[in-house]
Amino acid sequence: MSQRKYFGTDGVRGEVGGATINAEFALRLGYAAGRVLATQNPGRGRPTVIIGKDTRVSGYMLESALEAGLSAAGIDVLLAGPIPTPAVAYLTRALRLVAGIVISASHNPYQDNGIKFFSAQGMKLPDEVEAQIEAAIEEPLGCVGSEALGRARRIDDAAGRYIEFCKSTFPNELDLSGLKIVVDAAHGAAYHVAPHVFRELGAEVYAIGCAPDGFNINEGVGALHPEGLIAEVQNRGADIGIALDGDADRLQMVDGSGRLYNGDELLYVIVRGRMAQRKVDGVVGTLMTNFGFEKQMQALGVGFDRARVGDRYVLERMLQRGWLYGGESSGHLLCLDCHTTGDGIIAALQVLTGMRRAGETLASQVAGLRMYPQKMVNVPLAAGVQWESHPGLIQAKAQVEAQLNGRGRVLIRASGTEPKLRLMVEAEDAALAEQGVRQLVAVNLMKR
Structure with missing residues (x-):
């Protein structure tokens, strides 16, 4: 994929009033x-x-x-108001529209915002179409005739409409009666949707x-800040807590004891539930998916593959x-x-659904999944150092992998935002992971 000027992995995103997230650029982007x-x-x-949006004050502009x-440009527009990102994807398909647009910066604070597109099929816009839009942005702004x-x-x-769609994915023969559920919508796009569904x-x-004011989205609440949800679940004596992020495409869950479950664990519960009904050929995770999840998929006879970090790449x-x-792991x-x-x-x-069909708690559903301890360190990377071919790093990585002997894995990847290298080791034993990271950190990456 060629280098983009405006579009990242999830549309256009930035600080409100900056180079792209402003009224003039949005006008040009809409026309293009x-x-x-x-x-x-x-x-x-x-x-x-x-067009749908989350609850940020900048969404109006x-x-x-x-x-x-x-x-x-001669395009008719349907305005959905504040609504989850996946709701826009659904309505784009259901209403047979040419595209859907979401105004949201997901889990970021209110000072940021973003604009992303869905295709007529309810999926992220293809790379080639985004490239065409980028090229059109550079052309003069015009206008079709009044007619x-x-x-x-x-x-x-x-x-x-979206509430009914969500409910349709839950089996007709089951219900949630008898469950006490705390729902945290992060003062975001699902504030008037999620509680009704459950x-x-x-x-x-x-x-x-669920009380957005335009400025409090994701502020100390939601999937990135589950502490309040944990406390509320325990104070209420609830069975389950559900935390979403600002645009409601990310999930974390809490059980009655206050234990937090991440995306790997929740995906495991979903897969187990599906396996009780039908064959599951395979599951896609990312480079950050816990090695214990991969090992458990192998034990269950389910294929497993890793994609780059980002739900766009997982879907691809x-x-x-x-x-x-x-x-x-983050909950997408x-x-x-x-x-x-x-x-x-x-x-x-x-x-x-998996819990209800099995008659089990969330804890018992994940009992068979052993999450491996992870140790990750960020180290400085000198300009010009080609870490992929660095002899010292190659040698240290081979030594650590030999010591792990299939009981863990090594992940080395560059930061996308700063001159640093992320070194991670997962192992059955936390001490082994710690030792492996120390060996990698000992390599001098400030010299070629």
Whole structure:
């Protein structure tokens, strides 16, 4: 993939008022995207795009600018208001639209925002289409004739449609009656959706992180800050806690004892539940997926593959392998038999499905999964040092892998944001992981 000027792995993202996340750029982006998307819809009438957003105050500005740019390109616009990212993916498919646009910076603080696109199939926009949009941004801003301008209207029932879709992924023969669930929506896009989903399936729901004010998204709440959820679960005597992030595509869960479960553990529960119903060919994780998860997949006779970090790359690998399940330790979980993209609410429902069918607690569901201790250290990397071919690092890595002898793994990767190298060792024994990292750190990476 060629170097992008604006688009990263998850759309355009940055600080509000910066080089890209501002009204002028959003206007140009809307116009450029409209011109490109119009070519994706030949012979099907006027193309229509849906725009959803999270609860950041800057969403109003960006929504209006995008709407103006799209209208100027002759694209009709549906405005869904605050709604989870995966809801936009669903509505794009359900309403047979040419694309969906999400205004969100996910788990970042309110000062940041982003703009990302979904294709008509409800998946991330293909690289080649993003490249076309980037090229079109550099062209002069124009406008179609008045008779061809796009129209905009709000969809009042967007949240309700998505609530019903989420509920449809939970088996009809099951319900959540008798369960006390605390739902933390991170003051984000799912604040008016997530509590209703679990309540309408029969659970007794206590909602926290569901009072957005435009500035408090992800602030001390949600999947990145589960401490409040843990305390609320224990104070309420609840059975389960569910934490989402600002745009509701990430999930963490807590049990009644206050134990926190990460994405690897939750994906394991989902896979186990599916295996009780049908054959599971394989699962995709990332470079950071715990080695214990990989070993357990091997023990269960389930294929396992690793993708680069990022749910975009997990999905790409799943589609290449023809597998239905994948995810990241951070809590981005994909179940392609339910949805086309990662969805925190739907992932939680699949975990609860496994628990209900087995009649087990979350702790008993993951009892067979042994997570390996991880030790990771960041070390400075001098400019010009080619770490992939560094003789000392190659030798140290080989020595550590020989000592592990299949009882762990070594991961070395460069930081994407600073001149540092991330050195990680996983092993059955924490002391062995610690020893391995020490051997890697001893290599002088400040010299060629």
